[in-house]
Amino acid sequence: MNKTILITGGAGFIGSHVVREFVNKYPAYRIVNLDALTYAGNLENLKDIEDKPNYTFVKADITDAKHIMEVFQEYKPDGVIHLAAESHVDRSIADPSAFVMTNVIGTVNLLNAAREIWKNDFEGKRFHHVSTDEVYGTLGETGLFTEETAYDPHSPYSASKASSDHFVRAYQDTYGLPVVLTNCSNNYGPNHFPEKLIPLCIHNILNNKPLPIYGDGKFTRDWLFVIDHAKAIDLVFHQGKNGQSYNVGGFNEWQNIDLVKELCKQMDEKLGRPEGTATQLITFVKDRPGHDLRYAIDATKINQELGYKPSVTFEQGLSITIDWFLSNQEWLDNVTSGEYQSYYAKQYN
Numbered sequence: 582m583n584k585t586i587l588i589t590g591g592a593g594f595i596g597s598h599v600v601r602e603f604v605n606k607y608p609a610y611r612i613v614n615l616d617a618l619t620y621a622g623n624l625e626n627l628k629d630i631e632d633k634p635n636y637t638f639v640k641a642d643i644t645d646a647k648h649i650m651e652v653f654q655e656y657k658p659d660g661v662i663h664l665a666a667e668s669h670v671d672r673s674i675a676d677p678s679a680f681v682m683t684n685v686i687g688t689v690n691l692l693n694a695a696r697e698i699w700k701n702d703f704e705g706k707r708f709h710h711v712s713t714d715e716v717y718g719t720l721g722e723t724g725l726f727t728e729e730t731a732y733d734p735h736s737p738y739s740a741s742k743a744s745s746d747h748f749v750r751a752y753q754d755t756y757g758l759p760v761v762l763t764n765c766s767n768n769y770g771p772n773h774f775p776e777k778l779i780p781l782c783i784h785n786i787l788n789n790k791p792l793p794i795y796g797d798g799k800f801t802r803d804w805l806f807v808i809d810h811a812k813a814i815d816l817v818f819h820q821g822k823n824g825q826s827y828n829v830g831g832f833n834e835w836q837n838i839d840l841v842k843e844l845c846k847q848m849d850e851k852l853g854r855p856e857g858t859a860t861q862l863i864t865f866v867k868d869r870p871g872h873d874l875r876y877a878i879d880a881t882k883i884n885q886e887l888g889y890k891p892s893v894t895f896e897q898g899l900s901i902t903i904d905w906f907l908s909n910q911e912w913l914d915n916v917t918s919g920e921y922q923s924y925y926a927k928q929y930n
């Protein structure tokens with residue numbers, strides 16, 4: 582093994598795709614997946630690669646500074662790709678503290694551990710922080726987020742991610758830690774936890790339950806297929822410049838209501854139900870407080886400097902995603918039992 586890469590949050594939605602990409606593509610790397618296995622972490626996501634010789638799982642909570650330091654001392658990673666986070670805006674509105682603990686304090690604990698084991702010898706070392714476009718706040722009807730857009734977070738989630746981004750940059754500026762950041766738009770794809778819009782609607786269509794649309798449904802997001810995000814992380818981790826941020830997007834903006842209608846159409850087709858069956862489930866509900874109107878990414882920098890572009894169209898990605906959920910209903914049943922039920926009742930009833 583010529584390098585050890587520690588990936589945090591590797592049992593989550595995006596993290597599991599990043600772990601798979603690295604384990605399969607780089608057999609000469611040792612990939613250490615560090616995850617606390619919260620409600621959002623699930624080792625079922627990694628069944629296909631768990632026996633690979635270059636893969637190791639470590640259960641650890643990034644808020645536990647002492648344990649994190651021990652893990653770093655034991656595995657001595659050359660690179661860190663940091664995805665572990667509390668990631669759902671609605672949960673951050675209900676309980677901001679968990680977001681401060683994991684997203685801010687947890688990130689600082691990882692930065693300290695990296696600094697400690699790398700001393701001042703940064704040759705071949707890199708800390709890649711995975712962040713979101715939500716740190717930029719909201720756009721009006723026009724315009725795009727660039728890497729120069731000023732931070733203006735509105736939700737407790739985006740405020741915690743913005744704070745973590747600032748700490749990552751501060752460690753580069755103050756201690757010379759070699760860092761890169763990626764700020765990505767909304768992901769979708771296999772293994773997406775059904776608290777987020779797309780998998781929640783897939784789950785509800787399967788169960789003939791209402792599809793809750795916040796406010797008037799005209800809120801706009803840019804959607805990127807999760808495997809394309811994993812490929813962008815690979816590219817930036819290996820070829821990005823130290824101290825730089827790269828926006829990652831799908832060139833794929835949808836108003837929520839149009840997106841859900843498209844999803845309904847594809848679901849009806851795939852389930853052999855008459856057209857219009859699923860749209861009847863659409864239900865407008867109370868808006869999310871502080872709801873950002875529009876996110877949209879200008880991905881020129883990663884495109885021109887690193888040659889990145891998404892590999893699938895939205896229609897293809899959505900079709901792959903629905904097919905995955907239809908073939909993995911046991912996964913869906915498992916993750917929606919237990920805690921999910923009480924979360925759902927509190928959020929939507």
Ligand code: NAD
Nearest residue numbers: 590592593594595617618619621622642643665666668768
């Ligand atoms: P997720 O909620 O699906 O997974 C998060 C993972 O982190 C889980 O495996 C969980 O067990 C783990 N985790 C949470 N708290 C932890 C702790 N204290 N210690 C160790 N592990 C912990 O999240 P996701 O959607 O896969 O997002 C991954 C990263 O990408 C996050 O940093 C998120 O901010 C960022 N991001 C997400 C999106 C998106 O659309 N989902 C878009 C842009 C950026």
Ligand code: TYD
Nearest residue numbers: 670767776777778779793794795800802837
């Ligand atoms: P979400 O998937 O939670 O991602 P984010 O808030 O990080 O963008 O939400 C995507 C959009 O869908 C957002 O505008 C909120 C909206 N939404 C609904 O209308 N209903 C829902 O039940 C959920 C979860 C989200």
